[in-house]
Amino acid sequence: MSKVTYVEHDGTATEIDLQDGWTLMQGATMNGIDGIEGECGGSCSCATCHCYVEEDKLDLLPPMGEIEDEMLECVVSERRPNSRLSCQIKMSPALDGIVVELPEAQS
Amino acid sequence: MFQFNPYSPAVDADPFPFYKRLRDDYPAFWSTEANMWVLSRHADILTALNDWETYSSASGNLMDEFPGRAGATLGTTDPPRHDRLRALIQKAVTKRALDHIVEPTRAVTNAHLDAIAGEESFDFVTDVSSKITVDLMVYLFNLPKDGQDIMRDKAVLMVQSDPTTRSKGPEHMAAYKWMTEYAANLIAERKKAPGEDLMSQFITAEIDGEKLDDREVQMTVTTLIMAGIESLSGFLTMFALNLADHPEARRQLVANPELIPDAMEESLRFNTSAQRFKRCLKKDVELHGETLKAGDFVCLAYGAGNRDERRFEDPDIYNIARKPRGHLGFGGGVHACLGTAIARLATKIIFEEFLKRVPEYSRVQEQLPWMPSTTFRSPTRLDLRIG
Ligand code: HEM
Ligand code: FES
Numbered sequence: 001m002s003k004v005t006y007v008e009h010d011g012t013a014t015e016i017d018l019q020d021g022w023t024l025m026q027g028a029t030m031n032g033i034d035g036i037e038g039e040c041g042g043s044c045s046c047a048t049c050h051c052y053v054e055e056d057k058l059d060l061l062p063p064m065g066e067i068e069d070e071m072l073e074c075v076v077s078e079r080r081p082n083s084r085l086s087c088q089i090k091m092s093p094a095l096d097g098i099v100v101e102l103p104e105a106q107s
Numbered sequence: 108m109f110q111f112n113p114y115s116p117a118v119d120a121d122p123f124p125f126y127k128r129l130r131d132d133y134p135a136f137w138s139t140e141a142n143m144w145v146l147s148r149h150a151d152i153l154t155a156l157n158d159w160e161t162y163s164s165a166s167g168n169l170m171d172e173f174p175g176r177a178g179a180t181l182g183t184t185d186p187p188r189h190d191r192l193r194a195l196i197q198k199a200v201t202k203r204a205l206d207h208i209v210e211p212t213r214a215v216t217n218a219h220l221d222a223i224a225g226e227e228s229f230d231f232v233t234d235v236s237s238k239i240t241v242d243l244m245v246y247l248f249n250l251p252k253d254g255q256d257i258m259r260d261k262a263v264l265m266v267q268s269d270p271t272t273r274s275k276g277p278e279h280m281a282a283y284k285w286m287t288e289y290a291a292n293l294i295a296e297r298k299k300a301p302g303e304d305l306m307s308q309f310i311t312a313e314i315d316g317e318k319l320d321d322r323e324v325q326m327t328v329t330t331l332i333m334a335g336i337e338s339l340s341g342f343l344t345m346f347a348l349n350l351a352d353h354p355e356a357r358r359q360l361v362a363n364p365e366l367i368p369d370a371m372e373e374s375l376r377f378n379t380s381a382q383r384f385k386r387c388l389k390k391d392v393e394l395h396g397e398t399l400k401a402g403d404f405v406c407l408a409y410g411a412g413n414r415d416e417r418r419f420e421d422p423d424i425y426n427i428a429r430k431p432r433g434h435l436g437f438g439g440g441v442h443a444c445l446g447t448a449i450a451r452l453a454t455k456i457i458f459e460e461f462l463k464r465v466p467e468y469s470r471v472q473e474q475l476p477w478m479p480s481t482t483f484r485s486p487t488r489l490d491l492r493i494g
Contacts, residue, residue, distance in 0.1 A: 041443030
């Protein structure tokens, strides 16, 4: 178990314990965080699990795949340098304490 | 000796007492009749769904799989191939791409409700849910208008199994064959004259610069038609049934149609129409004192997980205020239903119109005829009395 904090667009922050190996998208949808939709169930094909990752954790993340990069072109809210799809980020002890911000809209 | 036989008519009619025994006493159960393990607790099913590397779909996901389907469709491939296939279709079916179905759905709903106006009773399956769903799929996939009734009959037959032989019977295989040929014709037509529709996009799509192979396209189109028609009409029927059995809930929806989406989610949980799918193990798994071996099939009993008291309080109570987050009515993980947004939007519109025009109704049959299927659960006929 490691900790992740989701900060919704209105500023509401929710910290949850997430099993290592599960994705940040799963953590959000299972815990009622509405700012993440995850329509495609994590198959990297809907871009409704967009999040902004805190800068100093960016380097610890698995590198972005080509498909994720393509999908990020389709996000509804602004794409920023720290944009990632939360279904492509698996929790691990190295990411313990990670904070992600959620965009204004996913769809 | 406890048995769980997903082919038995008793399970078609009422799987829930069996599920309770499974969850409480046999959380990792070997079913000799199904020739696979059965997982019934919510947490175990969720773990399996989140781990496609162990619980693979590439050897098939239907309890009784069709020849040639494993490895060739969205539902029967693993990532990364699965994700590439899914990406081709997903953008056409996300919430933000579906505004165009609202008015057509409302129109076909009202057309079919006009046909039962003035009747004392009607069969929800034949007169309402099947007709609307087929019209909607014809619109969505731009299918030819003639032969619709046959298509619906074949889609429904395809998903059934024979309870005595415990496999697909000749009529089910014939229906499958019919649908694959229907798909092949459709593909040939679209190749000649591609349109803007979902099917055309898929047929002409490429992955890594390569066209999809013909079998993949044919099997995926076959599955889309089957999944679209049978899953949606089966669910609509279950929803209508729940609202017949729970008049208080129905009256709340009539008074406040904004509650329809919440009630829909509760029906997906409470009477899960897509009851069971399967996976194949890629490695050994130790679970609840049993060793599940690599190569074994595992049934994920979504309908059982949705009644798990370890996850949902008072699971046997139908409560439209529950908001059952994390229910398994659409499965989960990378294979979570592709049609989720379509199904949610269509159900909302169809029931807004239906409850406006038929606010008071009750069941005619005491015993319902249940479809013989190892995967889906819904009655084949639902007679409703108006008023
Ligand atoms: C209320 C109606 C529906 C229900 C309850 C339902 C249920 C499900 C479930 C439980 C799965 C997961 C299968 C598995 O675990 O292997 C699934 C997958 C799927 N469904 Fe649906 N479905 C519905 C409507 C639709 C519609 C309308 C379509 C098409 C337009 C559709 C297309 C699919 C496809 C293509 C998959 C495979 C997705 C993948 O593996 O990536 N479904 N559905
Ligand atoms: S959940 Fe669909 S792209 Fe992440």
